[in-house]
Amino acid sequence: MAKAKRALHEKNSITLDHSTLGRPLHLLAGLNERLKNEVNTFLKSEFNHPYRAMLGVSQLSQSASKATPVQWLDLSVGHLAVEMSRPFLLRTLDYRYGAKAKPTAITEQDLSSEPSSTELRLKSSLANKLAGVFLAFLNQNQISPSPSVLHTDAAWQIDIEIVDQIDQQLGNICLVLNHALFDLLLKQVAKPRSNSKSQTAFFDQLKIKCHVHLAEKALTLDDVLKLKVGEIMPISLQARANVYIGKSKLFTASVAENNGALCLTSFEDAD
Template structure:
C-alpha cells in the first residue's frame, strides 16, 4: 500500500503574504508581454509569454548575468534558443544554422541587451524605475539561500520555440516585494479586545483526534480475513477528519514540518 507524500511546509513562507505573489507574476507577465510585442512589431515575430511562476531557490548553474540594483541583487539566465531566435528575426538566419556554432560577440551583446530589458520589467513590477545595470557574467546566480527564482516560458509558434527564462531575486528584493504587496491590501478590521487574564483562569481543554482513514467492511469480508491478507485503502491527505469526543467537527490537510505530521487548513464540516 502506498500513501501520498505529505506536503512539506517551507519556513521561508510562514507568516509572509506569499498568497499575494500571483499579483506580482501577473504584473510581470504583462510587462514581459509588452516587451515582446515591441520585438513582434519590429521584426514581424510572434513571441508570446507562457507560464510565469515564482518559487524559492537559487537556480541551476549556467551562463548567468548578475548585477545589483536599488532593490537588491538580480540575476538573469536565458536559454540560448531564445537569443538565437531573436538573431534569426533580426539578421535573417535560422536558429538551426547557429545553434551548434560558438557564441559570437553579436550574440553576447544581444543576450546582455535582452537580460537588461527583462530585468527592467522586473524592476517595473517591483515599483522601481528601471536602472541600467552593470551586468557581469557568472556561472551561478549569486543568490543567497533566501533567494527566489522567476521561471517564465517564452513561445514563438512560427519557429516552434519554447524557451525558459530564469530571473533571480535575492532576499532584499523579496522583502521589498512582499511589503509592497501587503501595503496594497485593504486594512483589516480591528481585532476584538483580548479579555484580561483573570477571565481565562478557567480553561477548557479539548482533545482533538485525527482520523486519517476509515474503511467499511461487511461482516462476511471481516470473517474471511486471514493473517497476511491486504486490505486496499486510499489515504486522502486533504480531507482528514478531526474529531472531538467522537464527533467530526472539522476537516484538515496533513502536512509535514521538521519531521512531524501536522494538521493545517482547517475547515468546518457541513
C-alpha cells in the first residue's frame, strides 16, 4: 500500500520552474493573434505577393521550451533561435527559384536528401528576417542579427504551423527564446506598475456619495392621476436641506442659487 501511494504521488507530482513562478504566463496566449498577423504579413510580402504563393499561419502556440537549438542569433537584447521544418524550406525554395503556376510536391526522397547550399542560404536569410519581425513585435529597435558565439539556455518557444492553401502542404517555424528575450515577451502582457507611491492622504482619495433632500410635496391619488406629461408642479424650497450618506443624516446645509444652479453651503452637523 505504501509503495502504491508513493508511486501515485510521484506520478501526479509537478516540478515547479522557479523562473516562471509569479509570472503572467497565462496571459501570453493573448498575444497569439497579434503575432499570427505579423507572421502572415511577412509571408505575404516575402512569398505570396511576389510568387503568387498562398502561404499562411494555420495555428500558433506557446510553451516552455523543449527544443535544443543548434544555432542562436544574437539580437542584442537577447538570443533567438529560428528553427524551420524541411517541408517549409523546400516549399519556399521552390517558390523562390522554381514554381511558376503550381509548386512541386515534396517527396520522401526530397526530405531525406542533404540540404543544398542554396537551401542553407535561404534558411539563414529567412531566420534573420523572422528575427527582425519578432524584434518589431517586441517593440525593439531593428538590428542585424548575428550568429551567437555564447552558450545560452532555452526558456520559451513559439510554434507556428504554416499551410500552403494550394495543396495543404504543412510546414513549421519554431521561435526559441532565451531568458532575456522571454522577459521582453512577458513585458508585452505585464500590467505597468507605478514607480512612485501616491502622496495623497487617504481621506483626500476616499470618495463618498451623498444625496440631499431639498423638498417634498404631498398629493392625493386623484391629483396624481390627473398629472400630464410636461406639467409643472410648484414647490417651495426650505432655507436648509438635509444631507444624507446612505440612510444616515449627517449634515444640514443652506440652499443657495448660483448662475441658475442650486448649491449647498454653510454645512453644519446634524443634531
